Amino acid sequence: MDGLLKFVPRPTGVGDVFQLLRDGRPRTRADLAAVTGHARSTIGQRIDLLLSSGLVTPTGEATSTGGRPPATFAFAPGSRIVLAVDLGAVHAQLAVTDLAGEVLVEQSARITISDGPDTVLDWVAEAGRELLARSGRPSEDLVGVGVGVPGPVEHATGRPWIPPIMPGWDGADIAGRLRRAFRVPVLVDNDVNLMALGEHSAVYPQVEHLLFVKVATGIGAGIVSDGGLRRGAQGAAGDLGHMAVPGGETVPCTCGNTGCLEALASGGAIVLALRHEGLDVDTSAGVVELVRAGDATAIRLVRQAGRDLGAVLAGCVSLLNPSIIVIGGIVAQAGEHLLAGIREVVYQRSLPLATQHLRIVTTHTQGRAAVLGASRMVADHVLAPAAIDALFEGVGA
Amino acid sequence: MDGLLKFVPRPTGVGDVFQLLRDGRPRTRADLAAVTGHARSTIGQRIDLLLSSGLVTPTGEATSTGGRPPATFAFAPGSRIVLAVDLGAVHAQLAVTDLAGEVLVEQSARITISDGPDTVLDWVAEAGRELLARSGRPSEDLVGVGVGVPGPVEHATGRPWIPPIMPGWDGADIAGRLRRAFRVPVLVDNDVNLMALGEHSAVYPQVEHLLFVKVATGIGAGIVSDGGLRRGAQGAAGDLGHMAVPGGETVPCTCGNTGCLEALASGGAIVLALRHEGLDVDTSAGVVELVRAGDATAIRLVRQAGRDLGAVLAGCVSLLNPSIIVIGGIVAQAGEHLLAGIREVVYQRSLPLATQHLRIVTTHTQGRAAVLGASRMVADHVLAPAAIDALFEGVGA
Numbered sequence: 151m152d153g154l155l156k157f158v159p160r161p162t163g164v165g166d167v168f169q170l171l172r173d174g175r176p177r178t179r180a181d182l183a184a185v186t187g188h189a190r191s192t193i194g195q196r197i198d199l200l201l202s203s204g205l206v207t208p209t210g211e212a213t214s215t216g217g218r219p220p221a222t223f224a225f226a227p228g229s230r231i232v233l234a235v236d237l238g239a240v241h242a243q244l245a246v247t248d249l250a251g252e253v254l255v256e257q258s259a260r261i262t263i264s265d266g267p268d269t270v271l272d273w274v275a276e277a278g279r280e281l282l283a284r285s286g287r288p289s290e291d292l293v294g295v296g297v298g299v300p301g302p303v304e305h306a307t308g309r310p311w312i313p314p315i316m317p318g319w320d321g322a323d324i325a326g327r328l329r330r331a332f333r334v335p336v337l338v339d340n341d342v343n344l345m346a347l348g349e350h351s352a353v354y355p356q357v358e359h360l361l362f363v364k365v366a367t368g369i370g371a372g373i374v375s376d377g378g379l380r381r382g383a384q385g386a387a388g389d390l391g392h393m394a395v396p397g398g399e400t401v402p403c404t405c406g407n408t409g410c411l412e413a414l415a416s417g418g419a420i421v422l423a424l425r426h427e428g429l430d431v432d433t434s435a436g437v438v439e440l441v442r443a444g445d446a447t448a449i450r451l452v453r454q455a456g457r458d459l460g461a462v463l464a465g466c467v468s469l470l471n472p473s474i475i476v477i478g479g480i481v482a483q484a485g486e487h488l489l490a491g492i493r494e495v496v497y498q499r500s501l502p503l504a505t506q507h508l509r510i511v512t513t514h515t516q517g518r519a520a521v522l523g524a525s526r527m528v529a530d531h532v533l534a535p536a537a538i539d540a541l542f543e544g545v546g547a
Numbered sequence: 548m549d550g551l552l553k554f555v556p557r558p559t560g561v562g563d564v565f566q567l568l569r570d571g572r573p574r575t576r577a578d579l580a581a582v583t584g585h586a587r588s589t590i591g592q593r594i595d596l597l598l599s600s601g602l603v604t605p606t607g608e609a610t611s612t613g614g615r616p617p618a619t620f621a622f623a624p625g626s627r628i629v630l631a632v633d634l635g636a637v638h639a640q641l642a643v644t645d646l647a648g649e650v651l652v653e654q655s656a657r658i659t660i661s662d663g664p665d666t667v668l669d670w671v672a673e674a675g676r677e678l679l680a681r682s683g684r685p686s687e688d689l690v691g692v693g694v695g696v697p698g699p700v701e702h703a704t705g706r707p708w709i710p711p712i713m714p715g716w717d718g719a720d721i722a723g724r725l726r727r728a729f730r731v732p733v734l735v736d737n738d739v740n741l742m743a744l745g746e747h748s749a750v751y752p753q754v755e756h757l758l759f760v761k762v763a764t765g766i767g768a769g770i771v772s773d774g775g776l777r778r779g780a781q782g783a784a785g786d787l788g789h790m791a792v793p794g795g796e797t798v799p800c801t802c803g804n805t806g807c808l809e810a811l812a813s814g815g816a817i818v819l820a821l822r823h824e825g826l827d828v829d830t831s832a833g834v835v836e837l838v839r840a841g842d843a844t845a846i847r848l849v850r851q852a853g854r855d856l857g858a859v860l861a862g863c864v865s866l867l868n869p870s871i872i873v874i875g876g877i878v879a880q881a882g883e884h885l886l887a888g889i890r891e892v893v894y895q896r897s898l899p900l901a902t903q904h905l906r907i908v909t910t911h912t913q914g915r916a917a918v919l920g921a922s923r924m925v926a927d928h929v930l931a932p933a934a935i936d937a938l939f940e941g942v943g944a
Binding site for chain 2: 311358359373378380382383385386405407409465501503508
């Protein structure tokens with residue numbers, strides 16, 4: 151062999167066989183030989199390696215066409231576990247899941263993200279260890295940790311990048327710190343990207359184009375296009391919060407500009423507007439309570455926030471042409487009043503080709519979108535063909 | 548083999564070997580065996596098939612490490628040709644290219660798209676045949692026809708969908724008609740999608756996130772994200788023209804809404820504004836001439852159009868986080884005056900993480916972006932692994 155390829159690792163081929171099984175459907179050696187074009191003996195060796203690792207398990211026998219019925223095999227998502235962590239401004243959610251995003255144990259806690267990375271990540275390490283112990287699984291089953299944070303994350307480095315509501319976290323080495331605690335790969339992303347990934351994989355795996363919008367203290371979005379999460383060049387894609395709302399130009403935003411969506415339609419903005427009208431409310435949760443109690447002022451302001459969201463989302467629909475927009479975050483719990491405002495403007499402003507099949511709905515993941523996304527991000531990473539190949543490097547498949 | 552896989556065609560494996568060669572770099576049989584994990588004999592058979600088809604060609608010998616130096620092979624993009632067609636409102640551009648987008652012969656003509664599909668596609672068939680004859684290549688070298696049209700195209704069907712400036716074309720079976728004329732696959736897309744694809748493949752193949760914006764009679768965009776063209780659920784992604792310009796709410800648009808980007812910043816809008824100020828100008832080309840002649844009013848209005856474009860593009864930057872925005876279309880020939888307005892607002896309105904490495908430039912494809920994109924779309928289609936496999940179906944690789 152000449153030098154042309156000296157930097158390309160020799161693949162073991164196990165990863166490609168594994169990909170075919172990842173959908174969970176049982177297959178025979180002959181099925182896999184047919185799809186890959188590999189010899190039966192090659193497939194046999196690779197299946198044996200996957201069986202020995204536990205990632206693939208025997209599932210029984212296929213119908214015979216005569217002779218001994220062939221054995222079938224399938225992906226065993228329960229064979230390994232992931233620690234999924236969602237850090238918010240004032241809360242954290244942790245879950246231990248299997249490789250298919252099944253939650254084994256979970257925990258919520260109040261934290262203060264502004265305590266900074268030292269305090270918060272020490273707590274994550276401790277709480278994570280307790281939760282792993284509670285799952286009853288041996289530590290060698292853990293294949294990775296996924297972390298969502300409420301701010302922009304530079305994708306290449308996995309570090310927060312001047313995150314507005316995370317003082318002290320700019321450039322923090324979250325992955326390095328947790329890798330030392332758990333001794334497995336740690337992946338970090340913006341929480342809204344993970345929500346999009348979690349909602350997509352858990353609820354809409356067949357939808358190719360999905361936009362997930364989180365409406366809470368801030369506003370952000372995660373974009374799934376052609377079935378994949380799109381993070382953009384620096385991992386900053388989906389930053390809806392500071393897009394300009396047409397007609398909202400006079401409202402100042404904390405970012406220094408005026409008319410940003412977050413300044414008009416976030417939970418924080420609705421709280422301010424309600425207080426301005428004399429209501430005693432402090433949090434987005436309080437806004438949701440007022441709406442549920444039927445307060446006319448709260449309903450009117452939430453609906454107007456929906457219209458402002460709709461004005462920006464109409465632009466997103468023109469630009470991205472999604473088939474579904476999922477609204478999550480605490481303000482989404484105000485339900486139909488928010489959705490009605492959004493729909494009103496999106497259907498008025500967007501072009502018919504883009505809206506003819508468009509659905510606008512609230513989240514179906516019961517507040518778990520981000521941990522499910524963190525779990526999925528880790529599973530995709532550790533189960534990628536090259537990662538599986540590397541697992542068996544030197545075993546001689 | 549059981550029934551599980553009966554709808555999956557048995558791959559010949561030639562397509563996968565070909566993909567490794569598509570970058571044009573010469574490789575030996577041993578290189579390909581190493582990367583694929585296939586036996587040397589299997590690779591040998593597949594290379595022989597590719598050589599016999601002409602898609603791959605011998606390129607010499609690699610450096611020997613002792614013994615007879617191994618032969619090298621590479622993709623031969625000149626072995627087949629594509630007919631690329633860009634239809635505009637009042638002009639058409641045709642090119643015969645090879646599989647790497649090299650233009651062999653080309654032709655421009657004035658047409659009237661509103662003459663309808665019968666007249667225009669008959670002309671395309673005739674002009675295409677003449678151009679193919681002029682290329683001197685035998686008709687069996689033609690592998691496909693790519694067509695760009697100035698309106699939305701429903702991606703699943705390849706048919707225009709209520710295209711505003713193409714009266715008579717709604718639902719027209721462009722592909723079927725030209726397939727009967729040329730007896731090869733015909734692919735149809737919106738012209739701006741093809742411009743994005745053409746500019747990306749010809750000028751920025753290494754850039755993962757690119758937004759191409761056409762500013763002409765209308766305004767539209769094509770999105771490349773993670774290296775691929777993103778068309779959205781119905782193929783309507785990138786429809787910038789009817790996104791709302793913050794502050795422009797009073798200006799009526801032909802779509803029935805107000806404040807659309809096209810109503811403020813298109814070539815047509817600038818023409819109207821110049822006429823309103825007493826200048827005698829009819830076309831976008833006329834605007835560009837005035838700017839080049841140093842007319843202060845034209846320069847001022849083009850710069851303001853740039854600001855309006857910038858207001859919408861700032862939102863696109865927040866949402867998509869591209870590394871480069873390429874401005875094309877006739878109005879882009881107004882050059883720095885337009886760019887200055889765009890940059891002014893984009894850098895003011897977008898968040899720092901998204902703009903720190905952002906470039907905003909004019910097109911470098913000299914008006915050929917759409918035909919280059921049409922060529923690339925066809926090449927990607929006919930050279931996809933499954934298509935190459937199908938080519939050798941039953942040959943027994």
